[in-house]
Amino acid sequence: MKVVGQRLPRYDAGAHVTAGTRYVDDVRIPGTLWAKALRSPHHNAEILSIDTSKAEAMEGVFAVVTHADVHKNVHGHIEGLGVPGDEPLLAATHVRYLGQPIAAVAAVDEATALRATEAIEVTYRELEPLFDIRRAFEPNAPQAHDNQNWYPDFEGQMDRRQIRKGDVDWAFEQADHIVTGVYRPYPMEHVPMETQVTQVVPEADGRYTVYSATQAMYFSMGVVAAHLDWPLNRLKFIGGTTGSGFGGKVDTASETITVLLAVKAQRPVRWRWTREEEFLCSSTRAGWHMEVADAITKDGWILGRKMLTLHDAGAYSRFSPYGVTKHSFHHTGAYTIPNLEFNGYVVYTNRVPSTAMRGFGVTSVSFATEIHIERCARAIGMDPLEFRLKNANRLGDTSPNGVVYTDPSTVPVVKAIAEATGHELPADYRTMTAAMRSGDDLPEHLVGQLGNPEDH
Amino acid sequence: MSIEFTVNGTAQVVEAEPLTPLLHVLREDLSITSPKASCQHGGCGACTVIVDGEARRSCLMPVEAARGTAIRTVEGLAPAGGELTPLQQAWIHHYAAQCGFCASGFLMAATAYLEQGGTDDRDAIVEALGGHACRCTGYVKIIAAVQAAARGETFDLEETAVGANTTIKGVER
Amino acid sequence: MAKAVGRGIAAIEYPTGMNQNGDPSQAWIKLKMDGRVDVFAGTVDIGQGSKTVHSQIVADAIGVPMDWVTMDTSNTDSSAFCMGTFASRGTFIGGNAVRLAAEKVRSRILEIGGELLEVDAGDLEIADGEVHVKGSPDKKVGMGDIAGFATFVKGELISGQGTALKEYATLDPETGAVTVPPHSAISYAACAAEVEVDTETGDVRVLKMSQVYDVGRAINPTMVEGQIEGGAMQGLGLGLLETVYPYYPSPDHRGSGYGSYFVPSMEELPELECIIIENPSSDGPFGAKSIGEMANNAQPPAIATAIYDAVGVWVTEMPITPEKVLRALRAKEEGRPESRTDGKYIRYDEELSINAVASADSAVLFAP
Ligand code: FES
Ligand code: FES
Numbered sequence A: 001m002k003v004v005g006q007r008l009p010r011y012d013a014g015a016h017v018t019a020g021t022r023y024v025d026d027v028r029i030p031g032t033l034w035a036k037a038l039r040s041p042h043h044n045a046e047i048l049s050i051d052t053s054k055a056e057a058m059e060g061v062f063a064v065v066t067h068a069d070v071h072k073n074v075h076g077h078i079e080g081l082g083v084p085g086d087e088p089l090l091a092a093t094h095v096r097y098l099g100q101p102i103a104a105v106a107a108v109d110e111a112t113a114l115r116a117t118e119a120i121e122v123t124y125r126e127l128e129p130l131f132d133i134r135r136a137f138e139p140n141a142p143q144a145h146d147n148q149n150w151y152p153d154f155e156g157q158m159d160r161r162q163i164r165k166g167d168v169d170w171a172f173e174q175a176d177h178i179v180t181g182v183y184r185p186y187p188m189e190h191v192p193m194e195t196q197v198t199q200v201v202p203e204a205d206g207r208y209t210v211y212s213a214t215q216a217m218y219f220s221m222g223v224v225a226a227h228l229d230w231p232l233n234r235l236k237f238i239g240g241t242t243g244s245g246f247g248g249k250v251d252t253a254s255e256t257i258t259v260l261l262a263v264k265a266q267r268p269v270r271w272r273w274t275r276e277e278e279f280l281c282s283s284t285r286a287g288w289h290m291e292v293a294d295a296i297t298k299d300g301w302i303l304g305r306k307m308l309t310l311h312d313a314g315a316y317s318r319f320s321p322y323g324v325t326k327h328s329f330h331h332t333g334a335y336t337i338p339n340l341e342f343n344g345y346v347v348y349t350n351r352v353p354s355t356a357m358r359g360f361g362v363t364s365v366s367f368a369t370e371i372h373i374e375r376c377a378r379a380i381g382m383d384p385l386e387f388r389l390k391n392a393n394r395l396g397d398t399s400p401n402g403v404v405y406t407d408p409s410t411v412p413v414v415k416a417i418a419e420a421t422g423h424e425l426p427a428d429y430r431t432m433t434a435a436m437r438s439g440d441d442l443p444e445h446l447v448g449q450l451g452n453p454e455d456h
Numbered sequence B: 001m002s003i004e005f006t007v008n009g010t011a012q013v014v015e016a017e018p019l020t021p022l023l024h025v026l027r028e029d030l031s032i033t034s035p036k037a038s039c040q041h042g043g044c045g046a047c048t049v050i051v052d053g054e055a056r057r058s059c060l061m062p063v064e065a066a067r068g069t070a071i072r073t074v075e076g077l078a079p080a081g082g083e084l085t086p087l088q089q090a091w092i093h094h095y096a097a098q099c100g101f102c103a104s105g106f107l108m109a110a111t112a113y114l115e116q117g118g119t120d121d122r123d124a125i126v127e128a129l130g131g132h133a134c135r136c137t138g139y140v141k142i143i144a145a146v147q148a149a150a151r152g153e154t155f156d157l158e159e160t161a162v163g164a165n166t167t168i169k170g171v172e173r
Numbered sequence C: 001m002a003k004a005v006g007r008g009i010a011a012i013e014y015p016t017g018m019n020q021n022g023d024p025s026q027a028w029i030k031l032k033m034d035g036r037v038d039v040f041a042g043t044v045d046i047g048q049g050s051k052t053v054h055s056q057i058v059a060d061a062i063g064v065p066m067d068w069v070t071m072d073t074s075n076t077d078s079s080a081f082c083m084g085t086f087a088s089r090g091t092f093i094g095g096n097a098v099r100l101a102a103e104k105v106r107s108r109i110l111e112i113g114g115e116l117l118e119v120d121a122g123d124l125e126i127a128d129g130e131v132h133v134k135g136s137p138d139k140k141v142g143m144g145d146i147a148g149f150a151t152f153v154k155g156e157l158i159s160g161q162g163t164a165l166k167e168y169a170t171l172d173p174e175t176g177a178v179t180v181p182p183h184s185a186i187s188y189a190a191c192a193a194e195v196e197v198d199t200e201t202g203d204v205r206v207l208k209m210s211q212v213y214d215v216g217r218a219i220n221p222t223m224v225e226g227q228i229e230g231g232a233m234q235g236l237g238l239g240l241l242e243t244v245y246p247y248y249p250s251p252d253h254r255g256s257g258y259g260s261y262f263v264p265s266m267e268e269l270p271e272l273e274c275i276i277i278e279n280p281s282s283d284g285p286f287g288a289k290s291i292g293e294m295a296n297n298a299q300p301p302a303i304a305t306a307i308y309d310a311v312g313v314w315v316t317e318m319p320i321t322p323e324k325v326l327r328a329l330r331a332k333e334e335g336r337p338e339s340r341t342d343g344k345y346i347r348y349d350e351e352l353s354i355n356a357v358a359s360a361d362s363a364v365l366f367a368p
Helices: A053-057 A110-118 A168-174 A217-228 A255-265 A275-280 A320-329 A363-379 A384-390 A410-420 B022-029 B086-093 B103-115 B122-129 B140-150 C050-062 C090-117 C143-154 C221-241 C299-311 C322-333
Strands: A033-039 A045-051 A061-065 A101-107 A121-126 A161-165 A177-185 A197-202 A208-212 A235-238 A269-272 A287-296 A302-314 A339-348 B002-007 B010-015 B048-051 B054-057 B070-072 B166-170 C003-016 C025-031 C037-041 C069-072 C124-127 C130-133 C136-142 C159-164 C184-198 C204-214 C271-278 C339-342 C345-348
Touching (some): A033 A255, A045 A101, A061 A255, A101 A110, A101 A255, A161 A320, A168 A287, A168 A302, A168 A339, A177 A363, A197 A255, A208 A217, A217 A235, A217 A255, A255 A269, A302 A320, A363 A384, A363 C299, A384 A410, A410 C003, A410 C271, B022 B048, B048 B103, B054 B103, B086 B103, B086 B140, B103 B122, B122 B140, B166 C221, C003 C299, C025 C090, C025 C143, C037 C090, C050 C069, C050 C090, C090 C124, C090 C143, C090 C184, C130 C143, C136 C143, C221 C271, C221 C299
Parallel strands (some): A033 A269, A177 C345, A208 A235, A302 A339, B166 C271, C037 C069
Antiparallel strands (some): A061 A101, A177 A287, A197 A208, A197 A269, B048 B054, C025 C037, C025 C159, C124 C130, C130 C136, C339 C345
């Protein structure tokens, strides 16, 4: 019997309803210590000194770690993709956001661990923080980051992500109307029901077992190994059971520090973030500032688009350059626009670094594009659904990167939503498919833009 | 201070500061891990257990207040190896848990709701469970599961239910 | 006072796999000597159901009942590499890895089955854990016999490994043009939202959302619904409720708990309608595309448009809180036009214009 297409229950559905699913925080290992972090009380400050001696002397405290205990303190999650690391695991010279970890403690219980973090003495020189990405480029703007206020390393050479396609000046000249708008999604939290959590067990053979809630076991193992300069076989990640993530648990935010504590204490250590830490100190979905200008004709073609995007990375790069690149690749939404000029910047501010979250890089552009499409359609008095169908991605159309679409479905999904909502479409739209444009379907401005889907 | 209560019918004596949250005692001292430490400030419901027949958020309940009570958790819903309760079966059949982290709290609150005579009335279910958070499911299938259990339906555990408001169609290319 | 109802739609697309590719998932499969199938993969099931979906793929790709398949994704010692659960890659890329491994196991089973039945492997097929000659279902050998024969007579472990990897797409920093397609299949979706706006309080209530998703092939339709319904509520949260900085970019009034940060609850749940379209992809397992990440992208603009339809104001900062709705309504009452026409330009949102940025650095200048 075939099972693809069948409504089978989850493999762990029975376990879920009988307390049989063992999440990281449910693993019980005798002698496990609790971990707590000392976090920055400032948005932006220089660290003048860190003194852990009082904490180390406290009864019940087994380990205190700072930047001095980390072999490679600054390691970028996606150095392998050409994004240089710029974030310390534990802050050494500066704190760039409120809640940034500076030191961590492993102690016999939660209360002792908390008291020990309070006994660590850190002196700071406060610096003016930057919060508004629109101010980051001003000559006298506060410095949010060790380097300049925006990411300089796209392809190792560019300080912005660019898309250039076709002839955007031609499009803006030809246009009957140019519609402009500004779109600003705010940062938000992942709010996984399970907060960040890791348990680490030093094994008798010198290996470390890491119970992790990560969304990416091998990825997180690589991050830990890189910070410690360990071969991968000193670590064994046990994972695959996660109380949801939505992108936030790609960050490997608790694993490395917990391993460091276990190494130093030579005892099992558990670090479970509180909900407050999750809200205040874990990464967020980014804030964005997007400006869109569309060159349109009065009969409803989008000839060209210019777009400027500022992405609020928070204090460090993390995945932001990747996110802005993805954003740029999809900045035309479900539509084919042949003439494009896109500039996108990763901007640093003194807030918690932003990271991947469900829809990464594209949630923002879907919001901007779809409202903008509505405005364009309404501006020329055209039905917004017809406007969408007219400019829909079709077989053979090309993406902002010049890639030929092979399975485009703008037409079927728009027609289906029209049907579901009882929206009457004119006859020629009712029979429209995603088939390659030809004859009357091939408007002048797309001539020469078509590619052959068979080639891909 | 020593405090006595029963958990799933078994007598327990714990040594604890009187204001320690019951959640902490259950999870850390008794290794009863079905109630989850998700927010620990009463905001999400993941730590819900039944205390003397009432659904209670164990993160807000001082252990002292549990003295002499009968506490029930997911571990005690069905006998070990025995048949699942209709509500547990409904959770499986209606795919009411994805990551499952919210399930314990929902199951205990919904068990209390049904035991107190709760019906399949949608508004009443939302009233009873509206304070519980689930980030994965969008609640549709949770409500469907409680309604089905309230109606006394029987459940096929090899297959999940067809969504009430779903159509699937192919596309001509 | 007055409550106004409005409708809006949005259509979106979303790619599968890491942007620019280069993100492998690997799997390996071995047969136990009774023919049962052990799959080892590193894909983390974060609740979306990838482990169940992968088992379904393996069961059909080999031709065995579902309960013959055991999947171990529990650790990095036994499992194969997987880049991770993100970028909508679980079902598609992880699924392709287990499919490729299963196809290798299947062809080895057929070869050994051919030896035992003394026929050409090409004349055989597998169904329900038995290998039989096409057209003569009685001429057959069980997979247990095949695996036992391999283990004890041939001295062979029947196994197979699969890696799903698309070539890294290098891009031109000036134009963004890529050397190869920078992702796997693209999925599409549309959402229609119906909202009720209270013009006195600014409250927006979503009454209904109809959603269409092209998933290529619904390998487990219930789990697809789970993504659509869960995504809808996250989209509603994005659109109307959730932010860590209510007065962004100011860091003030930051929520630190459920009382000060609003996660959608059952009480906000509108009527939901799911329409699943199966327009198969050319490169996904059984024609599947992805759904996970896109599932909260279409609702916010659909809600924003529905609010415009209801009360005639555009709120283009999200979440669209009651305060923002009221401010927009007041501005409209005070006679501020929604846009300004200047020659062929139609300008919206001038109060949020780029000038603050552009003034500082000509590199950022945006002058459409
Ligand atoms: S953990 Fe008790 S209500 Fe959230
Ligand atoms: S199933 Fe994940 S939080 Fe409810």
